[in-house]
Amino acid sequence: MTVANSSSEIIYADNAATTKPDAEALALMFELQEKFFANPSSAYKLSRPLKKILQESREKIAACINAKPQEIFFTSGGTESDNWAIKSSVLESLPERPNIITSAVEHKAILNSCAAMKNLGCSVTKLPVDKFGAVNPVDLREKILPQTKIVSVMLANNEVGTIQPVKNLANVAHEHGKIFHSDAVQAVGHIPVDVDEFGVDMLSASAHKFNGTKGVGFLYVRTGLNIAPYIDGGGQEFSRRAGTENVPAVAAMALALEKNCRDMNVTAKKISACEKILLDKLKSNGVDFILNGGDNRLPGHLSLSFKDCDGETLLHRLDLKNICVSTGSACNSQQVQKSHVLQALNISEDYIYGTIRITFGKENSCYEAEIIGESLTDILRTI
Amino acid sequence: MATKNFKCIACGKSSLSKNEIGINKKLLGMKSKNFYCLECLANLLEVEPQDILDKIEDFKRDGCKLFE
Numbered sequence: 001m002t003v004a005n006s007s008s009e010i011i012y013a014d015n016a017a018t019t020k021p022d023a024e025a026l027a028l029m030f031e032l033q034e035k036f037f038a039n040p041s042s043a044y045k046l047s048r049p050l051k052k053i054l055q056e057s058r059e060k061i062a063a064c065i066n067a068k069p070q071e072i073f074f075t076s077g078g079t080e081s082d083n084w085a086i087k088s089s090v091l092e093s094l095p096e097r098p099n100i101i102t103s104a105v106e107h108k109a110i111l112n113s114c115a116a117m118k119n120l121g122c123s124v125t126k127l128p129v130d131k132f133g134a135v136n137p138v139d140l141r142e143k144i145l146p147q148t149k150i151v152s153v154m155l156a157n158n159e160v161g162t163i164q165p166v167k168n169l170a171n172v173a174h175e176h177g178k179i180f181h182s183d184a185v186q187a188v189g190h191i192p193v194d195v196d197e198f199g200v201d202m203l204s205a206s207a208h209k210f211n212g213t214k215g216v217g218f219l220y221v222r223t224g225l226n227i228a229p230y231i232d233g234g235g236q237e238f239s240r241r242a243g244t245e246n247v248p249a250v251a252a253m254a255l256a257l258e259k260n261c262r263d264m265n266v267t268a269k270k271i272s273a274c275e276k277i278l279l280d281k282l283k284s285n286g287v288d289f290i291l292n293g294g295d296n297r298l299p300g301h302l303s304l305s306f307k308d309c310d311g312e313t314l315l316h317r318l319d320l321k322n323i324c325v326s327t328g329s330a331c332n333s334q335q336v337q338k339s340h341v342l343q344a345l346n347i348s349e350d351y352i353y354g355t356i357r358i359t360f361g362k363e364n365s366c367y368e369a370e371i372i373g374e375s376l377t378d379i380l381r382t383i
Numbered sequence: 384m385a386t387k388n389f390k391c392i393a394c395g396k397s398s399l400s401k402n403e404i405g406i407n408k409k410l411l412g413m414k415s416k417n418f419y420c421l422e423c424l425a426n427l428l429e430v431e432p433q434d435i436l437d438k439i440e441d442f443k444r445d446g447c448k449l450f451e
Contacts, residue, residue, distance in 0.1 A: 309412060310413055313410060313413075316410055316438060317410055317428070319438075320410075320430050320438070382411070382427075383411055383415070
């Protein structure tokens, strides 16, 4: 049966890029924005409810990742959290030319923070990954130097969805007395995250990746770890992150995360079913493709490489059918740039350019997965 | 700007524009050797010509050099 997306309804399957804000969280944000406009740092009674909302939000978020409320620091999002973790860990010891260890498949927020520190005299070591995108803790053990200040490895990869052995990596870092940070932007709210179980010292998260809104996130910093503030100014966030708190967005983030964690198993089952339907459809239609990232991936996260075609063409052709996905390569004028993640996975040349990322979220249905599978097959027959 | 020697494979329209060649490459693949005029391309892909024009504008806005 050929299923065509003939309706004008958009099928959004790019949930790794951003998620649709949860309706209740959005309503809460608008309500708070309207009713509680005061500065939470002010001393008058108008600010009292805002202080309370901030504290309750901190408690809710901490409970979702098994942290203590005072270990949660609100930021503008994942990029700021990553910048803070990397830069503040090494800035104080710049004259000693500290070393940063990260992986070859990190998000640009980490890689470019490392590059900026390299320009200031740090050395940066990038750990390789296997064909599925996983870092081997043995490689970390071999690369740690006396001057290593921080090890930063993401919890789940944003392109291929691979979940890293963060607990083992943190153990290795701690055996050598090093700080361990994890960029968990893609994972928080989608898979169980327990900072105690993982043993991480810092962990970054971003609200819009788990059905919160854009422009807000947090950095978890383990009690006793004294890293310098990254943004200087007033005494907000226990004097460690200056700037008037965006209380409505923080409250919406806390509600969205609470709901995502509550519904995590149900959502994972649903989007795994979407994933299976799509893959089965492609296989039954005889499509030649590679599923990147191995089995230990985020649920509903598909990086698919199709032989001898352009990922960008697939993206735009799907867009014309009202289906939103993203590509693993970026077109810069007439040059197609290969993704650093796919290169690190050693995806062969005849497949690497034909890579797209399809990421299902809680709003997607199995019927939509079927439509995507059929639409992709149709497109591949004509290019 | 017209691009010489390229005809629409469906209707035979000659002197396809740089935009038409560019959007064919984007939507049919960079290795595509057959080109369609805007109307025939829209017909082939079962979309409105305006959808194709919107795509061309997006690519221009992004600075893609395949377009005028």
